[in-house]
Amino acid sequence: MHNQNSSFVRGNKYGQSIVVWFQNKSKVRFITVCLIVVASFITGIIFFGIFQLSMKVTDNIAFCTSCHSMGIAYQEYQASKHYQNTSGVRAICTDCHVPSEWGPYVLAKVEATRDLLAEVRGTIDTPEKFAAKRLELAQRVWARMEASDSRECRSCHALESMIAADQTKEAQAQHARAPTKNETCIDCHKGLVHAMPDLGPLAQAAFADLEPTIGSIPAGATTVHSLVTQPFFMDAGGETKGGQVLAGIPMAVVQVADGMAKVRLAGWRQEDVERVLYAEAGKRILMASLSSEAREAIETSGDSVTLEDTGQTWSRAVLEGWMPMASLTADTDKLWNYAGALFSTNCSLCHALPHTNEFDANQWMGQLQAMVSSTSLEKEEARLVQTYLQLHAADMAEH
Structure with a gap:
């Protein structure tokens, strides 16, 4: 009897201790925080897994070309050497348009929601609409590539790994000077996969700005x-x-x-x-x-x-x-802006656009005359561009 009472008392004490322990608010808060941390950790893992899965699902070419608005771009890609070539190496959309580094990768995905909105709104879902937006779309991609020093291009192509002797003389010259001129891949290789947009509107816009001053x-x-x-x-x-x-x-x-x-x-x-x-x-x-x-x-x-x-x-x-x-016109700035637009839209299709101070005034005369027949510049446009280049040449800094 005594033993039974003792056991009961001890059990009672243990139960009372547990009750007291749980009645301690600080300990309750501790347990609550631990449960929240564990739940958040598990939720985070699940969310991250879903996020990663969704990112990877959107990386495949089937997803990229599932939108009607990407139809024209996909057809152009299929006709390029990035799709089919002698070596059989194929670069897909994400190889060129999505960075591999985590930070830029996520930012690129966020920016891609703009394409989804364009699909929903139907802003580029016909050849006519796409043609009207092509220059704007191309400029956006070019600017991003220039800002990253053509990061995605360099993930497959490295200047130091190229066999220069197998390249054309022009390519050898351009690749040799690129590092010294801070030039990047996209400076020369616009229109490589997708059709080159008409750059004329850039000069037209500059002229529209100049015209009221004439x-x-x-x-x-x-x-x-x-x-x-x-x-x-x-x-x-x-x-x-x-x-x-x-x-x-x-x-x-x-x-x-x-x-x-x-x-x-x-x-x-x-x-x-x-x-x-x-x-x-x-x-x-x-x-x-x-x-x-x-x-x-x-x-x-x-x-x-x-x-x-x-x-x-x-x-x-x-x-x-x-x-x-x-x-x-008395507006010098707008005149030079127009002349510069004529220069850039006509002289950046085949090679990187030279800076005005890359040649002296006499050299610019020969450079432009040698290339003007390959441009769409009219006679007076060419004369204006020549004056612009010569007055802004390397030996004319005071102008």
Whole structure:
């Protein structure tokens, strides 16, 4: 009996201890926190697994091409060497468009939701809609590739692993200079898999911005340029020809009256070459061709130089004349923006776009003349681009 009572008492004490233990609020909170941590950990594992699975499911080419809006892009891909080639190595959509590193990978997936929205909204689900958006879509991809130094391209292609001797001479030259010019793969290899978009709208947009400034000279303007090569006259009535001023050449504003502008050309003349006015001594930056009347009226200062490398003597010269305002603009920035757009849209299709300071003024003249026949530049557009390049050349930093 005594033993039974003792056992009962001890059991009671144990039960009371447990009750007391659970009645301790701090201990209850501890248990609650532990349960929450364990539950969160398990939930996190499940969520991460589902997330990873969903990411991988969206990485296959079947998923990428399941949207109607990707139909045209997929057809272009199938016609490219990334799809079928002599080595039998195939790069799929994600190899080029999805980074392998975790952070950029997730960001790319988030950004891809824009494509899903486009599919739902039907913004590029027809050839006509796709064509209208192609340039915008391409620019977005090009910008991302430039920002990452063509990271996805380099995951398969490495300059140091290339056998240069098996490449064309042009490719060898471009690949050799790429590291020194901070150029990246996409600079030269646009349109490699998908059709190259029409870049014309870029120049058209720049011209639309420039157009309202043409034909008027705001009060206080000090410099004007002609959009095209244009005649100038020695009198306001336009009776005595002075010659022609080339597109883009800067001219100082002297007077404006009745749709005509009196302008001042300040440049250099080479000794015994009096029919032409140049922007700088020793540089073939043609400003104007001069009539006999203009040659008589031109003012040559005593400020002259003889160049050591050529032995040529050059003298400063100033000429004033009158021009119709119809083709003049006083907005230098918008003019150069337009000229730069013409340059970039015509000269970045076959190779990386050179920077304006990559060549000196005389070299740019030869470079452009050698390549202009391969572009869609019209005669006056080419003249404007030449002036733009020469005035922004490596040896013309002051301009």
